[in-house]
Amino acid sequence: MKFRSIAMAAALAAAAASTLLASGAALAQAKVQFFPSLTGRTGPVAPNATPFANGYADYMKLVNARGGINGVQTLVEECETAYATDRGVECYERLKGKHGGATVFQPLSTGITFALTEKIPADKIPMITSGYGRSDSADGGVFKWNFPLIGHYWVAGDTVLQHIAKQEGSWDKLRGKKIAVVFHDSPFGKELLPIVTERSKMHGFELLLLPVPAPGVEQKAIWLQVRQQRPDFVIMQTWGVMTPTAIKEAVATGYPREKMFGTWWSGAEPDLRDIGAAAKGYSAVMMQHGAEPQSAVVKEILDKVHAKGQGTGPKDEVGQVLYMRGVVGAMLAVEGVRAAQERFGKGKVMTGEQARWGYENLNLTQAKLDALGFKGVMRPVSTSCNDHMGSAWARVHTWDGSKFTWASDWLQADEQIIKPLVRASADRYATEKKLTRRTPADCQN
Amino acid sequence: MIYRENGQFKTSYAADQQVFPIAQDRIAIGLMLAVAVLAVPALADEYTFRAILIPFLILSLAALGLNILVGYCGQVSLGTGAFMAVGAYAAYNFMVRIDGMPLLLAFLLGGLCATVVGVLFGIPSLRIKGLYLAVATLAAQFFVDWMFLRISWFTNNSTSGSVSVSNLDVFGLSINTPHEQYLLCLGIVVVFAILAKNLVRSHIGREWMAIRDMDVAAAVIGIRPVYAKLTAFAVSSFIVGVAGALWAFVHLGSWEPAAFSIDRSFQLLFMVIIGGLGSIMGSFFGAAFIVILPIFLNQFLPAAGGLVGVEISTAMIAHAELMIFGALIVFFLIVEPHGLARLWSTAKEKLRLWPFPH
Numbered sequence: 062m063k064f065r066s067i068a069m070a071a072a073l074a075a076a077a078a079s080t081l082l083a084s085g086a087a088l089a090q091a092k093v094q095f096f097p098s099l100t101g102r103t104g105p106v107a108p109n110a111t112p113f114a115n116g117y118a119d120y121m122k123l124v125n126a127r128g129g130i131n132g133v134q135t136l137v138e139e140c141e142t143a144y145a146t147d148r149g150v151e152c153y154e155r156l157k158g159k160h161g162g163a164t165v166f167q168p169l170s171t172g173i174t175f176a177l178t179e180k181i182p183a184d185k186i187p188m189i190t191s192g193y194g195r196s197d198s199a200d201g202g203v204f205k206w207n208f209p210l211i212g213h214y215w216v217a218g219d220t221v222l223q224h225i226a227k228q229e230g231s232w233d234k235l236r237g238k239k240i241a242v243v244f245h246d247s248p249f250g251k252e253l254l255p256i257v258t259e260r261s262k263m264h265g266f267e268l269l270l271l272p273v274p275a276p277g278v279e280q281k282a283i284w285l286q287v288r289q290q291r292p293d294f295v296i297m298q299t300w301g302v303m304t305p306t307a308i309k310e311a312v313a314t315g316y317p318r319e320k321m322f323g324t325w326w327s328g329a330e331p332d333l334r335d336i337g338a339a340a341k342g343y344s345a346v347m348m349q350h351g352a353e354p355q356s357a358v359v360k361e362i363l364d365k366v367h368a369k370g371q372g373t374g375p376k377d378e379v380g381q382v383l384y385m386r387g388v389v390g391a392m393l394a395v396e397g398v399r400a401a402q403e404r405f406g407k408g409k410v411m412t413g414e415q416a417r418w419g420y421e422n423l424n425l426t427q428a429k430l431d432a433l434g435f436k437g438v439m440r441p442v443s444t445s446c447n448d449h450m451g452s453a454w455a456r457v458h459t460w461d462g463s464k465f466t467w468a469s470d471w472l473q474a475d476e477q478i479i480k481p482l483v484r485a486s487a488d489r490y491a492t493e494k495k496l497t498r499r500t501p502a503d504c505q506n
Numbered sequence: 507m508i509y510r511e512n513g514q515f516k517t518s519y520a521a522d523q524q525v526f527p528i529a530q531d532r533i534a535i536g537l538m539l540a541v542a543v544l545a546v547p548a549l550a551d552e553y554t555f556r557a558i559l560i561p562f563l564i565l566s567l568a569a570l571g572l573n574i575l576v577g578y579c580g581q582v583s584l585g586t587g588a589f590m591a592v593g594a595y596a597a598y599n600f601m602v603r604i605d606g607m608p609l610l611l612a613f614l615l616g617g618l619c620a621t622v623v624g625v626l627f628g629i630p631s632l633r634i635k636g637l638y639l640a641v642a643t644l645a646a647q648f649f650v651d652w653m654f655l656r657i658s659w660f661t662n663n664s665t666s667g668s669v670s671v672s673n674l675d676v677f678g679l680s681i682n683t684p685h686e687q688y689l690l691c692l693g694i695v696v697v698f699a700i701l702a703k704n705l706v707r708s709h710i711g712r713e714w715m716a717i718r719d720m721d722v723a724a725a726v727i728g729i730r731p732v733y734a735k736l737t738a739f740a741v742s743s744f745i746v747g748v749a750g751a752l753w754a755f756v757h758l759g760s761w762e763p764a765a766f767s768i769d770r771s772f773q774l775l776f777m778v779i780i781g782g783l784g785s786i787m788g789s790f791f792g793a794a795f796i797v798i799l800p801i802f803l804n805q806f807l808p809a810a811g812g813l814v815g816v817e818i819s820t821a822m823i824a825h826a827e828l829m830i831f832g833a834l835i836v837f838f839l840i841v842e843p844h845g846l847a848r849l850w851s852t853a854k855e856k857l858r859l860w861p862f863p864h
Contacts, residue, residue, distance in 0.1 A: 141821070
């Protein structure tokens with residue numbers, strides 16, 4: 062009896078292994094470009110990370126429906142990290158060599174980004190961290206494999222302060238004011254601090270730093286401090302369950318939502334839907350796009366993916382803020398490969414190393430973006446050897462009780478302030494790691 | 507039949523008191539080590555090294571350290587994550603602040619710093635016992651978390667609070683490939699396992715066990731509780747600190763205090779309980795169970811679903827993994843409350859009688 066059950070188990074395991082091998086072999090024959098997806102579908106950030114993963118997967122399906130990248134089909138395999146760094150590292154190791162090698166990683170977690178930054182140069186796999194991760198990795202001279210395309214935390218911090226200054230009239234009006242920063246007590250939260258500290262020195266406003274321990278569901282003490290100190294504005298660098306908790310606490314404390322501003326991970330539908338009308342007036346700065354249900358790319362996804370029953374998530378989330386961020390992330394990943402194909406051979410599968418060249422020489426003009434269906438969603442992006450960000454534009458949107466409406470025009474982060482900060486921080490990293498800056502010759506390949 | 511000690515006569519005390527008195531055990535351990543050193547590096551791929559073997563070895567070491575405290579001395583601790591963090595951050599600071607610091611020395615110094623912190627937080631154990639002590643060691647966890655988040659000197663004034671290391675080398679040999687990292691971890695784990703095994707068989711180990719079994723009786727027969735408890739805290743935190751440094755330097759490469767959160771403390775305590783309290787071998791079983799099983803389930807479930815033609819979503823896999831994992835913990839604790847190590851020794855007992863049990 063016992064022997065039989067052991068034999069059964071062994072047979073099952075063998076069968077499972079053989080199907081795995083068989084499916085791997087079948088995929089190896091077709092030309093596929095493998096895009097691994099590290100997801101956070103469970104855990105403290107699940108409400109926010111799930112739409113991102115769905116958007117990422119849906120756009121890749123759309124690329125395939127459009128005929129692939131010059132004929133090369135895309136393939137997504139997910140691995141669940143639950144926002145934990147050690148699971149993220151395990152997922153990275155699991156996926157990096159699969160299906161002919163990973164093209165690019167997008168971990169959607171600052172903690173995982175920090176850990177992978179140390180690993181990707183050896184594995185020669187680029188990493189896109191749009192709007193998160195290391196801000197100093199915008200300096201391509203030091204961070205050859207990191208691409209914080211279209212924005213990082215310092216852009217978010219700068220633009221949200223610009224918006225507040227504009228609302229008040231000018232930067233001078235901020236002098237003597239008190240601005241509280243409620244942040245996730247982790248590298249993710251702390252990454253915002255250098256830029257707000259810099260700006261507070263420049264314009265003479267006072268900072269009140271309020272760290273919230275992860276995962277951020279315990280914030281009573283923080284908001285008591287807000288109540289006592291009555292800051293003129295509150296900036297929130299929050300993510301996942303922490304954001305709705307903060308807004309609920311603000312409602313309970315009676316702090317006006319009109320004076321609360323989120324960065325771009327703190328202003329999406331899952332954060333505010335349940336609070337509804339009570340959150341009216343809350344604003345958040347958006348990394349270029351916001352909720353874009355009217356955009357051409359969303360209509361195309363609904364038409365070519367969801368209408369065929371291949372949608373990854375629920376249909377009504379298509380076009381929401383974080384879904385769009387997944388779509389934009391996937392688009393950048395694909396367009397980098399397309400750019401690499403221009404140089405290394407159209408219709409070929411690109412290696413991680415070749416794709417890296419593509420991300421470094423990305424030139425998405427408005428015409429190209431419009432053709433991809435991103436008209437009104439994004440502005441042009443153009444990267445170079447030294448600039449791995451490519452664009453620093455943002456807009457602010459405000460919650461009207463049931464949806465977001467745009468509250469500002471396009472804002473551009475002040476390069477004069479951010480560039481030196483990025484360079485100084487990157488240089489510090491380079492000295493710590495005993496790295497030398499890349500030479501102009503290295504930029505050519 | 508093959509596992510019999512008939513005919514193995516001991517003619518000296520040394521032979522009688524060695525770690526593995528049975529020749530077959532010595533051969534088995536020798537073979538296991540040979541496989542681990544020679545065969546595994548030849549067979550394992552990079553994923554197996556980085557995602558399974560290295561974390562398994564390092565967490566086994568941490569569980570071993572905790573087992574000395576909880577399993578041998580009976581002092582429940584929830585501060586293991588904190589002691590690991592102290593080891594990791596101390597080693598980091600020695601590395602960045604002293605030029606040309608050898609890696610192994612930094613690990614040992616990290617372990618020493620953890621020892622100091624461990625003894626400091628072990629002092630309350632002289633007055634409080636059991637669950638109350640667990641709560642007191644919880645203070646270490648929160649204090650250390652706070653310290654490394656707030657005091658930027660410890661993180662070399664890194665703006666994000668995250669620190670990183672790379673390009674490690676030992677005696678001029680670089681250890682950046684998974685193969686080399688595995689061998690480094692294996693070497694350290696083997697050395698510490700041998701030390702720990704001998705320590706628990708020595709007079710000090712017997713003192714710990716006396717304190718664990720009944721502290722009043724132990725004090726009556728002349729064992730000083732202060733000395734016994736604090737040495738257990740010291741030895742345990744030293745090993746845990748070295749494991750923390752390894753975890754940070756070799757496995758993660760870049761880390762933040764969240765890598766050593768309260769979850770890590772619980773995880774290690776579960777390893778010790780499931781593996782077997784008061785057993786060196788049990789630490790390895792516990793670590794294997796807790797490190798490898800979730801990863802196995804995570805990859806096996808979609809494959810098993812594929813066999814019957816069901817595509818399981820990523821979120822569902824994650825949920826199912828937790829449910830099955832939890833159910834297995836309950837199952838093992840019901841079947842064998844003394845941990846997997848007891849199953850191992852039961853198996854050995856049976857094997858000695860096999861094939862004629864009566």
